Amino acid sequence: MTERSSWEEIRDRRMGEPGAKEAYHAAELAYQLGRTVRGLREQRGWSQTELAAAAGMTQSAVARFEAGGTVPSLPVLDRLATALDADLIVRVAPRDHVARPTPEPANRKRSVVDVGPAV
Amino acid sequence: MTERSSWEEIRDRRMGEPGAKEAYHAAELAYQLGRTVRGLREQRGWSQTELAAAAGMTQSAVARFEAGGTVPSLPVLDRLATALDADLIVRVAPRDHVARPTPEPANRKRSVVDVGPAV
DNA sequence: CCAGGGCATAGCGTTAATGCTATATGCAGT
DNA sequence: ACTGCATATAGCATTAACGCTATGCCCTGG
Numbered sequence: 001m002t003e004r005s006s007w008e009e010i011r012d013r014r015m016g017e018p019g020a021k022e023a024y025h026a027a028e029l030a031y032q033l034g035r036t037v038r039g040l041r042e043q044r045g046w047s048q049t050e051l052a053a054a055a056g057m058t059q060s061a062v063a064r065f066e067a068g069g070t071v072p073s074l075p076v077l078d079r080l081a082t083a084l085d086a087d088l089i090v091r092v093a094p095r096d097h098v099a100r101p102t103p104e105p106a107n108r109k110r111s112v113v114d115v116g117p118a119v
Numbered sequence: 120m121t122e123r124s125s126w127e128e129i130r131d132r133r134m135g136e137p138g139a140k141e142a143y144h145a146a147e148l149a150y151q152l153g154r155t156v157r158g159l160r161e162q163r164g165w166s167q168t169e170l171a172a173a174a175g176m177t178q179s180a181v182a183r184f185e186a187g188g189t190v191p192s193l194p195v196l197d198r199l200a201t202a203l204d205a206d207l208i209v210r211v212a213p214r215d216h217v218a219r220p221t222p223e224p225a226n227r228k229r230s231v232v233d234v235g236p237a238v
Numbered sequence: 239c240c241a242g243g244g245c246a247t248a249g250c251g252t253t254a255a256t257g258c259t260a261t262a263t264g265c266a267g268t
Numbered sequence: 269a270c271t272g273c274a275t276a277t278a279g280c281a282t283t284a285a286c287g288c289t290a291t292g293c294c295c296t297g298g
Contacts, residue, residue, distance in 0.1 A: 006247070026194040029209060036211050047244060058288060063246055070285055071193050073255085075145040077211065086213040090148060092155050092196065094205040125277070166274055177258060182276055189255055192285085 007069030031068035033077065038066045040084045054083035126188030150187035152196065157185040159203045173202035 011027060041051045041062075048062040055062070056079055065072055065080070072080075074090065081088035130146060160170045160181075167181040174181070175198055184191055184199070191199075193209065200207035 025197045025207075026192075029193055029197070029207075033209065033211065040211065040213055048246095049244075057286080059245075060247080060289085061287065063244095064286090067246075069247095073145075073192060073285060074148055074190050076286075077209075078144045078148070081211045084211065084213065086211045088144075088148075089208065089210045089212055090152065090196075091208045092152065092159065092200045092203065092205045093208055094159055094203065167276095168274075176256080178275075179259085179277080180255095180257065182274095183256090186276075188277095192255060195256075 007064060007067040011068045026071045027068070030065075030071040033072060034066040034068040037080055037084065040086060041066075044084070051080070051083060055079040056083075126183060126186040130187045145190045146187070149190040152191060153185040153187040156199055156203065159205060160185075163203070170199070170202060174198040175202075 011031060037051075041048070046054075047059075048066070049059040052059045052062045055076075057076070062080075064070060065076070074088075078088050130150060156170075160167070165173075166178075167185070168178040171178045171181045174195075176195070180195075181199075183189060184195070193207075197207050
């Protein structure tokens with residue numbers, strides 16, 4: 001239909017489709033992660049090609065990801081984060097608990113991967 | 120080989136294989152996320168079957184996930200988090216920046232999904 | 239005007255996560 | 269001993285993410 005097919009299209013459709021609330025979240029998540037990574041990349045003055053090389057992937061993969069074309073897998077996110085010298089943080093934080101003020105030392109040299117019950 | 124095949128086996132193998140540092144991270148991430156979710160589930164006194172129903176999946180899927188049998192996708196994590204009334208937090212936080220003390224209100228009622236350049 | 243660099247897409251083959259059903263234990267409770 | 273519930277696996281079909289290659293477009297420098 002309309003054959004406009006493009007990642008934007010795909011993303012828009014996913015984010016608009018009702019009944020797929022989870023898919024929606026995931027799509028939005030993908031979108032925002034893409035923008036975040038793009039920001040970090042540009043901040044470093046790197047081209048998609050360079051980031052791709054550093055993360056062990058190709059330019060097209062980076063473009064697809066940055067455009068939110070697909071919901072990235074954790075392995076890929078990890079590689080990108082590592083390439084950008086950043087930490088990939090994935091956590092399932094219960095909302096019940098009154099999360100403590102997160103006494104994060106703001107700079108601890110943890111591993112690239114940071115997981116936890118979040119407080 | 121040895122045909123012992125089980126998720127533990129799979130996980131162990133993945134976490135042990137050298138040369139796949141990213142895969143390692145991802146596997147460990149999967150493992151820990153699984154334990155976190157299991158903890159939250161038991162904390163609620165739910166059975167895998169119940170959590171599965173609440174998250175729109177089957178008991179086997181939950182078992183597989185909790186055992187770290189596969190690296191979960193974001194959509195699945197989102198559904199599980201939502202079912203457990205928790206927040207799924209995924210972020211790529213640059214290590215360079217001297218992250219500020221995270222002035223997190225410790226209790227804001229954000230969306231289920233929380234993404235950002237992390238400060 | 240042409241060349242080069244950077245980014246967006248198209249297509250396609252491969253791989254891995256999901257979903258489901260069925261089954262094997264293990265552990266109470268009766 | 270039998271029944272029922274919970275968890276671990278097996279096996280299989282589907283789907284989607286990934287990886288790669290090849291273009292197309294745009295913009296800028298020569």
